[in-house]
Amino acid sequence: MAQRITTAMAYSSHHYATQLGANVTVGEMARYLAHYETRIEASTLEMARVTRTNQRLQDLDLQPGDRLVVFTQAAQPVDLPAPLRAGDRVLRLRLGGFELSSRGKRRLLIGRPDSGQNTIPDIDLRYFVPPNALDAIAGSRIWLQLQGGTWYASKQGSARVMLDDLELSNTPIMLNQSQGLRLYRTNDDPRSGVPPICDILIRQEVAQAAEDAPYLHAGQMRVQMRVGLENESQALKASENVSMGQLASSLAAYNQMTLTTDMQVCVMRLVPPQLRLDRLARGEETFLYTALNVRYARNLLRLRDIHNRAQVYVLSGSREDGEKLIGCRPDSGANGVGLDVDLYDSIVAQGHDPRLFNTLSPYYARILYNAADESWRIRLEERAHVPLFINNARVTSSAPVQLTSGDVISFGPSITSYYARLEVELSSQAE
Numbered sequence: 001m002a003q004r005i006t007t008a009m010a011y012s013s014h015h016y017a018t019q020l021g022a023n024v025t026v027g028e029m030a031r032y033l034a035h036y037e038t039r040i041e042a043s044t045l046e047m048a049r050v051t052r053t054n055q056r057l058q059d060l061d062l063q064p065g066d067r068l069v070v071f072t073q074a075a076q077p078v079d080l081p082a083p084l085r086a087g088d089r090v091l092r093l094r095l096g097g098f099e100l101s102s103r104g105k106r107r108l109l110i111g112r113p114d115s116g117q118n119t120i121p122d123i124d125l126r127y128f129v130p131p132n133a134l135d136a137i138a139g140s141r142i143w144l145q146l147q148g149g150t151w152y153a154s155k156q157g158s159a160r161v162m163l164d165d166l167e168l169s170n171t172p173i174m175l176n177q178s179q180g181l182r183l184y185r186t187n188d189d190p191r192s193g194v195p196p197i198c199d200i201l202i203r204q205e206v207a208q209a210a211e212d213a214p215y216l217h218a219g220q221m222r223v224q225m226r227v228g229l230e231n232e233s234q235a236l237k238a239s240e241n242v243s244m245g246q247l248a249s250s251l252a253a254y255n256q257m258t259l260t261t262d263m264q265v266c267v268m269r270l271v272p273p274q275l276r277l278d279r280l281a282r283g284e285e286t287f288l289y290t291a292l293n294v295r296y297a298r299n300l301l302r303l304r305d306i307h308n309r310a311q312v313y314v315l316s317g318s319r320e321d322g323e324k325l326i327g328c329r330p331d332s333g334a335n336g337v338g339l340d341v342d343l344y345d346s347i348v349a350q351g352h353d354p355r356l357f358n359t360l361s362p363y364y365a366r367i368l369y370n371a372a373d374e375s376w377r378i379r380l381e382e383r384a385h386v387p388l389f390i391n392n393a394r395v396t397s398s399a400p401v402q403l404t405s406g407d408v409i410s411f412g413p414s415i416t417s418y419y420a421r422l423e424v425e426l427s428s429q430a431e
Helices: 026-036 131-137 244-254 344-349
Strands: 002-020 046-050 067-071 089-095 098-101 107-111 141-147 150-156 160-163 178-184 198-206 221-230 234-239 264-270 286-291 300-305 312-316 324-327 363-370 375-380 388-390 393-395 401-403 408-411 420-427
Touching (some): 089 107, 244 264
Parallel strands (some): 002 067
Antiparallel strands (some): 046 286, 089 098, 300 312, 300 420, 324 363, 363 375, 388 408
16 A cells, blocks of 8 residues: 655754753754744754664654655754843844844854765855856855854865955964855956855854843753754555665655755654643654755746646846846747847747747847846837736836846736736745
């Protein structure tokens, strides 16, 4: 008999070990983690139970709402962030519309997860640089560390990093009150005017006492907690006789991930937030868990043909990408017209003559990405003669119109009679 289960692959994770008071609740622990780790949004935690590789699905006593998470490698032990005190020096980092605070952390990492290195970056650069620049930051890391009340920056790897006018190396440089951090490819000369592949504004401030800041009372209860980076959830049907080892191997192959000898498959079950630690059923192979939220800049635009869902035009945005051209080539054999979105196939599929669409020019509109506020906009070309509709409203000027997920763009004489119609989807590079 086949069983439907929800699964996820956790390709990197951190492990916290601490001792807390018996009256501390699971909800208080979740709020503490969410306060000091900005990418956690859970109001409660899951209890993770480690399975054996030879256990079968039918032996796990799964209940409605349970899920299976495959940890591809062992978790990295890290210190639980300390409570923030008045007078502590705090860093704020801003990249586009995304902002991160160091809060109680004494070290921040900027980079990307690399194979075999189980360190979770505080700012994952995969979501902020264009796909063609990902290789330039592979293996490169920027560390921001608090030492003796002073923040320092240092770098590892081959990517070139500028802190204002100073180039970072593995020798720590003291941070000023406000500075710009810019990343370049290895062979780029930052002083030649070439644009960076990523830039981050760093600002220091003195923390004020916060009465509503969460606090965990210390005690004698030993607690194991883990946070992980997961890929998207996947629902699958599996035979009740499948083993956990077989399930993990199949999921790893499907997701193109590598399992290590420290791989674990865990059953996840939500824990009531009001439950106290002294009433929490625990064992040697259990721990509390939550996943990190990895939704960052909305720098990926998908325009999906509503009549042919498989026809998708994908555009990525960054500071160096510039404008994208949307239009229609004059005939099926034409090429080299420089279009980022060519509506020829969508127009022909609706039974229309594409020559009516581009009487004056194959260029119809421009798509613009603004990295500062992570927004996408569409702007008509001055010579465009075919009407453009966003949802039910006609665009009547060449001023840029902002796009949001769910918008429908129609090209044609009217909202009911159109040559092509596309649906807008905004997401991050990872999604």
